[in-house]
Amino acid sequence: MHPLARRGIQWMVTLTAALAVASPQGHKQVSSEKQRLPVLGDRPEAVLALENLKGTVKKVDLEKRTVTVAHPNGDSTFGFSTAAGREKISLSKKVAKALNKKSIRLEEIPPASKVKVAYYPAIGSIMEITIEELGR
Numbered sequence: 001m002h003p004l005a006r007r008g009i010q011w012m013v014t015l016t017a018a019l020a021v022a023s024p025q026g027h028k029q030v031s032s033e034k035q036r037l038p039v040l041g042d043r044p045e046a047v048l049a050l051e052n053l054k055g056t057v058k059k060v061d062l063e064k065r066t067v068t069v070a071h072p073n074g075d076s077t078f079g080f081s082t083a084a085g086r087e088k089i090s091l092s093k094k095v096a097k098a099l100n101k102k103s104i105r106l107e108e109i110p111p112a113s114k115v116k117v118a119y120y121p122a123i124g125s126i127m128e129i130t131i132e133e134l135g136r
Contacts, residue, residue, distance in 0.1 A: 048120045050127060057113045057135065060106065067109070067129065069117055078117060080106075081125040088128040095131050110135040 055071030065084065068077045080087045087106050096102055112135030118128045 048122050050118055051121050053117045053119065054132075055115060055117070057109055057111055057115055059111070060109050062107055065106065067106075067117075067126065069115060078119050078124060078126045081123070087126075090128060090130050092130060092132045095134055098134065104131070 053069065053071055053076065055069040055076075057067060058070045058075060059068040060066075061068075064079070065087075066077050066079045068075055082088070085105070088103075089106060089109065090103050091099065091101065109129070109131065113131050114133035114135075116130045116132055117126060118130075119126045
């Protein structure tokens, strides 16, 4: 048998054996004891729910990296969980054609713009903002 094939088989057997070792009941943690990496924390039991909300941009706070959106049920303030400059802000086809761009940065969002916000209600964090109509 070729040495690389044998090594691959040994690696698969080791990986299978490592996965077979059960963690304590009800306690799911992400860690790597073999590499002595720090424990990263508990894994969520399920995927976070994602909701959409349509409204008007009322305020953008660049220091806190939050966006306040006015909608029929009141005002909501959402934050970005991504690193600064990595916010997902997309444009509708109509707005993209008017601006000649595909996306914009957080500081370029015009106030009073009509937006659709995809967010995680459990953590109040934005996944994506889509600008559907520019503010006047």
